[in-house]
Amino acid sequence: MENMAAPDILALDIVDITKIYSQWQRTGQVRDILRNLIHPQKKEIKALEGLSLQVRQGEFAAYAGANGAGKSTTIKILSGILKPTSGSVRVLGMDPSVSRLELMRRIGVLFGQRTELWWDQPVLTSFEWKKSVWNIPDSVYKENLDMVTELLDLGELLHTFSRELSLGQRMKADLGMLLLHSPQVLFLDEPTLGLDVLAKRDMITFLKKINKERGVTIVVTSHDMDDLEEMARRIILLDHGHLAFDGSFEELRRVQGGLGRVRVTVSEDAGAGMQELPGLTLEEVKDNVYEYAYNHEKSSMQDILKALSCLSGIEDVELKRAPIEEVIAKLYRSWK
Incomplete structure (x- = not known):
């Protein structure tokens, strides 16, 4: 092909498109039926504005x-x-x-x-x-x-x-x-x-x-x-x-501040000190896997690895980007 x-x-x-919808306003009350017929009210809703x-x-x-x-x-x-x-x-x-x-x-x-x-x-x-x-x-x-x-x-x-x-x-x-x-x-x-x-x-x-x-x-x-x-x-x-x-x-x-994830797998007898680590926010614990959020603009990878190196029982460390869902959800919350 x-x-x-x-x-x-x-x-x-x-x-620069704008789209405005008009909605008839109704109270749903019997006493307002006559008023709605004589003086109907509309509400304008802008679905798009200057796009x-x-x-x-x-x-x-x-x-x-x-x-x-x-x-x-x-x-x-x-x-x-x-x-x-x-x-x-x-x-x-x-x-x-x-x-x-x-x-x-x-x-x-x-x-x-x-x-x-x-x-x-x-x-x-x-x-x-x-x-x-x-x-x-x-x-x-x-x-x-x-x-x-x-x-x-x-x-x-x-x-x-x-x-x-x-x-x-x-x-x-x-x-x-x-x-x-x-x-x-x-x-x-x-x-x-x-x-x-x-x-x-x-x-x-x-x-x-x-x-x-x-x-x-x-x-x-x-x-x-x-x-x-x-x-x-x-x-x-x-x-x-x-x-x-x-x-x-x-x-x-990048606009949302470089959110990232660190997933740490530890041995069964480990776990002490895993709840609070500098520069990391604990998001989830499942079995022996701890997942943290971090902002690489505020916490360098060197600092994070240094904090992890002080712990015992670590079997694996995985670095990844934050889910795009989280990045966009943060934006949505800021727009409310």
């Missing part, structure tokens, strides 16, 4: 934020489902709200809780339906069908009724269907939601492969930060509709 990426061309160009960002063709970007940050609203605007209240949006040079039909032939959108598969038909029937309705050329359809069948292991699933698929199997079939028309950009909203470990691994491996080998631009949202770090090279964080961070995962770790 040839890499079709064009890294010098913008796939997404979002300039600007760019994604170049061939990028794999993670798009994250706490619940209500504006992630799904952004994806719906980019795919033409919603129109921004103000600002401008271009996807592959097109305005999604104006050129939605043309744009849909060049992008793919997947929401983790929804499916386009026909419930009471084999998966292959849904694929062939898309080929017919979308007028996908025979050669393109065959090439893409062969690709997704092999890489997503869909062979036995193609002739299985959609209602008989597990969640992981359905997600793979939905992703396969999404790629039949060779989209240049993918918007994936929680694609690994509810998947078991093996299904999640297959999904991540496949997405990284089509990004690298076909140059497909991918923007993915997820609450599983470990998945995002494994998939994407760039992370964009939203906070209440505002752009809060845009950079690499390593840059994000």
Whole structure:
């Protein structure tokens, strides 16, 4: 498969967009029914406010934020489902709200809780339906069908009724269907939601492969930060509709102060003095394994190893980075 990426061309160009929702206010009390009819009240909610960002063709970007940050609203605007209240949006040079039909032939959108598969038909029937309705050329359809069948292991699933698929199997079939028309950009909203470990691994491996080998631009949202770090090279964080961070995962770790972990395994008769060590905060004890958190900007590795060398019964020491979940959770707490 040839890499079709064009890294010098913008796939997404979002300039100062704001999206405001209006909500009717109701008290739910019988005595207020007449007042609500005569003087209805609305509340404005800003899902996005002054958001600007760019994604170049061939990028794999993670798009994250706490619940209500504006992630799904952004994806719906980019795919033409919603129109921004103000600002401008271009996807592959097109305005999604104006050129939605043309744009849909060049992008793919997947929401983790929804499916386009026909419930009471084999998966292959849904694929062939898309080929017919979308007028996908025979050669393109065959090439893409062969690709997704092999890489997503869909062979036995193609002739299985959609209602008989597990969640992981359905997600793979939905992703396969999404790629039949060779989209240049993918918007994936929680694609690994509810998947078991093996299904999640297959999904991540496949997405990284089509990004690298076909140059497909991918923007993915997820609450599983470990998945995002494994998939994407760039992370964009939203906070209440505002752009809060845009950079690499390593840059994000540095911004948060260089959090790290030390895992110490000791012999069964050891343990004295393990509770309090200078520069280390005890996070967890399981059997004979002690896990500590530290900040390498405040505690040098030399000081940490010196403190450990004074203890007896140490069998193993493992150094690792703090989980990205913890790094981002610390940011979320600071935004409240």
